[in-house]
Amino acid sequence: MTMSVWAPMATSMPISSSSSQLPARRNFRTCCLVNARNQARIPMPPLNPKDPFLSRLASVAATSPETLLNRPVDSEIPPYLDIFEAPKLMATPAHVERSASYDGQRPSSPPPDLPSLLLDGRIVFIGMPLVPAVTELVIAELMYLQWMDPKQPIYVYLNSTGTTRDDGETVGLETEGFAIHDTMMMIKNEIRTVAVGAAMGQACLLLAAGTKGKRYMLPNAKVMIQQPRVPPSGLMPVSRVASRAKEVMTNKDTFVKLLAKHTGNSVERVNTVIRGPYYMDPIKAKKFGVIDKVLWRGQEKLMADIPPSEELDGRAGIKGVDEF
Known part of the structure; x- marks a missing residue:
């Protein structure tokens, strides 16, 4: 009995001591391996090259990982912001929203507006009266297109x-049209003008100021020239009304000289024509020298197939008489 009891006790003691030491050694070794793996594999944040916050965070994780691992437990500073010297390195909400994308459905940048799309095709569209805001935009677009490529032509469409x-009724000063005209003359690009709808007054001057041979009108467009009008004087003193009227007369002389230069007419003829509103369809505008060509699809073939009016009259038995 004694031997039988003592033997299990003797054999059980070494086994129990060895079994208790082995898990302890394994646990210590496992903890070391886990710590080494955690130090080797630091969780990297998603990197957006346009976001300075995430870029800075990734740089710190690569160079000094202990800065991210040994974080203070109770800190008044929000997480990971203490690694920055200046708060301006954070991305603004606008940057975050522009860079966001949800399942590929959200564009990476907002779509451009219509003038920007036309500008990309080297098209400047003047579709409003020439007020200061329109003049500013048109001049900026002309100078920008010259800066982009001074050799490519610029297309100016007019409906103004x-x-x-x-x-x-006066809506702007005559100098608004002169500003765009002088800019067109200053830049190096070839400017091709097209009248769509209407080109009246200063807009007609801009139409005629295009490159010779590259001035067009659509078939149903119209142009009109007239004298500049005096803006409403209201309760102005008489002296100011007189000075304003004198300035309008100066602008009128400038308008007449420029229009005569671009159309090839004499100053006297232009002065006579603009005494009242003078409307012109594409045929009259071409004869007056405002445009060079009526622009519509298939016009060359159709015009070549139509015989002259004298031949048509002869076929119909009509004889023209100049004097009675």
Whole structure:
């Protein structure tokens, strides 16, 4: 009995001591391996090269990982912001929203507006009366297109009543049209003008100021030239009304000289024509020298197939008489 009891006790003691030491050694070794793996594999944040916050965070994780591992437990500073010397390195909400994308459905940048799309095709569209805001935009677009490529042509589409409305009410100063005209003359690019709808007053001057041989009108467009109008004087003193009227006369002389230069007419003829509103369809505008060509699809073939009016009259038995 004694031997039988003592033997299990003797054999059980070494086994129990060895079994208790082996898990302890394994646990210590496992903890060392886990710590080494955690130090070797630091969780990297998603990197956006346009976000300075994430870029800085990734740089710190690569160079000094202990800065990210040994974080203070109770800190008044928000997480990971203490590694920055200046808060301006963080991305603004606008940057975050522009760079966001949800399942590929959100664009990476906002879509451009229509003038920007036209500008990308080297098209400047003047579709409003020539007020200061329109003049500023048009001049900026012309200078930008010259800066982009001074050799490529610029297309200026016109559908404007100039500095006055069709009923004669003044909406802007004549100098607005002169500013765009002088910019067109200053830049190096070839400027091709196209009248769509209407080109009146100063807009007609801009149409005629295009490169010779590259001035167009659509078939149903119209142009009109007239004298500049005096803006409403209201309760102005008489002296100011007189000075303003004198300035309008100066602008009128400048308008007449420029229009005569671009159309090839004499100053006297232009002065005579603009005494009242002078409307021109594409045929009259071409004869007057405002444009060079009526622009519509297939016009060359159709015009070549149409015989002259004298031949048509002869076929119909009509004889023209110059004098009675």
